[in-house]
Structure formats: C-alpha cells, structure tokens
Amino acid sequence: MTLGGLAVAVLLAVTGHWVAAVLLAALGLLMGYWTSPLRRGRHMPLAQALDGRDDERAIILWAPGDPLSARLQAAVRGEREDIAWVNVLKDPAASEFAESHGGRGALPLVLVGSTCLRRATVGQFLEAKAEGEERARADAAGPRGGE
Structure with missing residues (x-):
C-alpha cells in the first residue's frame, strides 16, 4: 500500500499536482509506519x-x-x-x-x-x-x- 501510494504521488507530482502528491505521499508513509512490524506500541510481557x-x-x-x-x-x-x-x-x-x-x-x-x-x-x-x-x-x- 505504501509503495502504491508513493508511486501515484510521483505520477501526480510529474503532472503538476503538487498538493495532492504531497498529501498522498504523507498518507502512504503514515500507513507504512502504522502497519510496520517495527512500530512500537504498548507492551507488557x-x-x-x-x-x-x-x-x-x-x-x-x-x-x-x-x-x-x-x-x-x-x-x-x-x-x-x-x-x-x-x-x-x-x-x-x-x-x-x-x-x-x-x-x-x-x-x-x-x-x-x-x-x-x-x-x-x-x-x-x-x-x-x-x-x-x-x-x-x-x-x-x-x-x-x-x-
């Protein structure tokens, strides 16, 4: 999902839609972080x-x-x-x-x-x-x- 969002963001940037490209890239990165196994969260053994x-x-x-x-x-x-x-x-x-x-x-x-x-x-x-x-x-x- 992150890679797809970033790819579409690049296409939007190439066509001159900078605002949409930046918003989509930010959303893609946020979703990548949220779904990453590296994300910390609440934890108790x-x-x-x-x-x-x-x-x-x-x-x-x-x-x-x-x-x-x-x-x-x-x-x-x-x-x-x-x-x-x-x-x-x-x-x-x-x-x-x-x-x-x-x-x-x-x-x-x-x-x-x-x-x-x-x-x-x-x-x-x-x-x-x-x-x-x-x-x-x-x-x-x-x-x-x-x-």
Missing part, C-alpha cells in the same frame, strides 16, 4: 500480564501490521490499568501462546478472566469486558440468603 489475569482486567495480544489489532488500539486509547497490551512480536512466550490459539490469524486475542476471544472486534471486547466486570461484582457480593 505475557508472564506479567497473566499474573494479574482476572475478570476485571483484559489482556490483549496484538501485533503491529494486523488491521484488527490496529482498530482495537485506535478504539481503546490511553493508559488504562484494566488492560494489558502484549505485543506478540516482542515476546516469544506471547507468540507461542498466540500460536496455540490460532496463530497470527487469531489476533487480536483478548483474554478476560476465563474468556478468550479470537479476532476480537471492538464490540466483542467491550461486551467481554462488561461481562467480566459483572462476574467480578457477583463474586464480590458472594452468596445471599443462605444460598
């Missing part, structure tokens, strides 16, 4: 993330260049203590974990308590997070009335 695994916390295994991972990251912004982001390209244990759950095609892989979602969309993530928080509230309330 999988072992550390699994230590805090519970119903109130989500663990998201992601990879740079994965479109669904990028969508989820764009929708869930900012530093949040209730979400651990694990980059599978930076952590061999996370890569093995992802492989055992369907490989790169399963990303983003979302874990909330005992729930595991493959190729999670933003809606699925939010629903699993809400269900996990509800389970945690029910566990905290404990049995009622001699149940």
Whole structure:
C-alpha cells in the first residue's frame, strides 16, 4: 500500500499536482509506519500480564501490521490499568501462546478472566469486558440468603 501510494504521488507530482502528491505521499508513509512490524506500541510481557489475569482486567495480544489489532488500539486509547497490551512480536512466550490459539490469524486475542476471544472486534471486547466486570461484582457480593 505504501509503495502504491508513493508511486501515484510521483505520477501526480510529474503532472503538476503538487498538493495532492504531497498529501498522498504523507498518507502512504503514515500507513507504512502504522502497519510496520517495527512500530512500537504498548507492551507488557505475557508472564506479567497473566499474573494479574482476572475478570476485571483484559489482556490483549496484538501485533503491529494486523488491521484488527490496529482498530482495537485506535478504539481503546490511553493508559488504562484494566488492560494489558502484549505485543506478540516482542515476546516469544506471547507468540507461542498466540500460536496455540490460532496463530497470527487469531489476533487480536483478548483474554478476560476465563474468556478468550479470537479476532476480537471492538464490540466483542467491550461486551467481554462488561461481562467480566459483572462476574467480578457477583463474586464480590458472594452468596445471599443462605444460598
């Protein structure tokens, strides 16, 4: 996509459409960066993330260049203590974990308590997070009335 965008930008520049050429080149470079495996992003080692695994916390295994991972990251912004982001390209244990759950095609892989979602969309993530928080509230309330 980056090379195609840059090629069209060169053609636009040759024909004298400089503004469009510069905008398209900038967009092509931005998309190249966003989808690059070299792009940094939020990351916590999988072992550390699994230590805090519970119903109130989500663990998201992601990879740079994965479109669904990028969508989820764009929708869930900012530093949040209730979400651990694990980059599978930076952590061999996370890569093995992802492989055992369907490989790169399963990303983003979302874990909330005992729930595991493959190729999670933003809606699925939010629903699993809400269900996990509800389970945690029910566990905290404990049995009622001699149940």
